[in-house]
Amino acid sequence: MNYSSPSLRQISAYSPLDVLLADVAVRVQLTPTDYQAAVDHYQAISEWLDRSGSPLEGKVLEFYPQGGFSIGATVARHSTTSDFDIDVIAQIDWSPNIDPEEALATLHEAIASVKGTRYYDKTERKTRCSTVNYKDMHLDVTPVVRTWGRNEKTSYIFHSKPSDPSEPKKTLLANPFGFAEWFKMMTPPDTAFGEFFERRSLDYNRVLFDAKAETAPVPDQMPAYRKSRAVIALQLIKRWRNVLYDRLYQNLRLPPSVLLAHYVALNANRTNTLADELINQVDVLRSILGGAEAENRLVHARNEMCREDIFTDRWPGDRLNQHTFLKELDGFAADLRLMRDGGLSLAEMLKVLERLFGERPARDAYEGFIRQQREDLFAGKNVHIPKVGAIAALGSLAAPASARATPYHTDFGDPETGPVRR
């Protein structure tokens, strides 16, 4: 699908690295179809909680997404599977003084209900939420009680671990809704990149549908996928973190997504390309963690919309965690610079992408890149850019004004078998 003419000029200037990085992000996020499935799931849960006879009947005041799902930055949790975390908030009409265990247990009972009901075998109790397991995604439902006289939707959340009585129960102030709104305000998409990413996401969805021979229509537009470069950079950082910790640090706690999102939002969209945005964001993280390391302290960050909502309450926890992440960020930054400036061959580029973001999405993005070039070649639409001697990164979909059509030609050469060479 081609791009609209006002955006075309900017999109046509994207480098092959920008395209490959965007396509990796397309392949590690929720597809538009999965996104719609997630929305359907959480709406179904919302209705289920309010069903007749439920312990929460008539008490669910609001039900809304939070976390990565609310800011469009959901990525697959593990390197080898498509397993997404969808976080939702259930605002319940309780007293703020409710016992944390009672709050969490009541929510769990309302979802799981009794044996034989739809969520009974799918629901797990966690320390701050209940998780409903679906194929390829988890829905984490967190109960909250709204406070008043604070920023919109500032709420109490609850912490209780019945399997470990030594762990104290807590009632904490948080505002995930306010954070999501603040994040979106700080990371507005520019029109061209937003359109580009939306198209790539929908086109990929169509490819998946074709591969599965499914017939459900993919919409022509899906505004949730008009994302900024900063959001895509965040998704790629989260994906890199997931792959890295899966591979090397399975016993360490992951640097939390909300902390990464916080820093990305504070420094968003200060560059002109996706590759530059990603490198800039990684450099900012290195600078913040490096500064803390230099001062022999741990990083500290809080929700801009709720001072009591501390993002660093559970991570890094100790200097080892912080130092480990900083060391890995240094390597990540070096790899990104190698991809942007190192003049790598496609084979080398593919290896770096696989190492950073996982084999499947990297190879799939690579194949998408080649597929476009190949379709252009065999349709007689391939182009080149004379001054630099380059191909157009998006081929005929968005060729720069300087591009020229490449005349028809067929590569030839010596037979593959021949006399022994001297």
Added chain:
Amino acid sequence: MVCDLGFMGVWEGHLTPIFQKYKIRITYIANPYFDAFRLGNPRECIIVLDPPIGADPRGTGEPAQHTYWWDRDPDFPRLCVHDPVADDWNPDKYIADTLIPFTIDWLLWHEDWVATGLWRGRGRHPRAAPTDSGDGTGVARQSNGQLFSTAVFMNLGLLSGTCCAYRSMGSQWSAYFQAALPPPSEDLSGLASNELISHVQDLDTDGRPACSMGAVGRPLPVP
């Protein structure tokens, strides 16, 4: 342009098809015909100077795809970016409009081939050895119409110094292949390489060795 001899020119420049930058040399012979001889080189020759394509780009023992690699410096095969049978390119077409974009394409598909082992650009390889007509697509034949031994054909090329330009080789040896010289009287297929060379030398050759790159064929009568 790094060399201009009037009848031929050599250009060197850089191309960056995707990420990697290549230094390319294109040699073009505008006029191969002289009073009493003809240059045996191909009219155009494209090689990658830096980084070299290499003899075994994938580390699997396969030479680079779609190159003229027989009897060339293994690191610098000549890129074959157009089909000599088709009219993709001829000396009437501007190099900048044809050979340069062809080379950009070739480098893209070469890089993809190195990464995946698949040549996914457009291309075809000849099924047999170089040909009597010099276009690299047919089969060399003796004057009696019998198929010519590939080994003999190649050794003639080596001795004449035109193996780098085998499309010209057929022309150079056209008399031998077609009419003027008698065909080999015996089956040569069982001969060892040195015996074969000796046999060919006895027939018609000065035994001139081939150059490794950019070889110039021995003087030829103008057809």
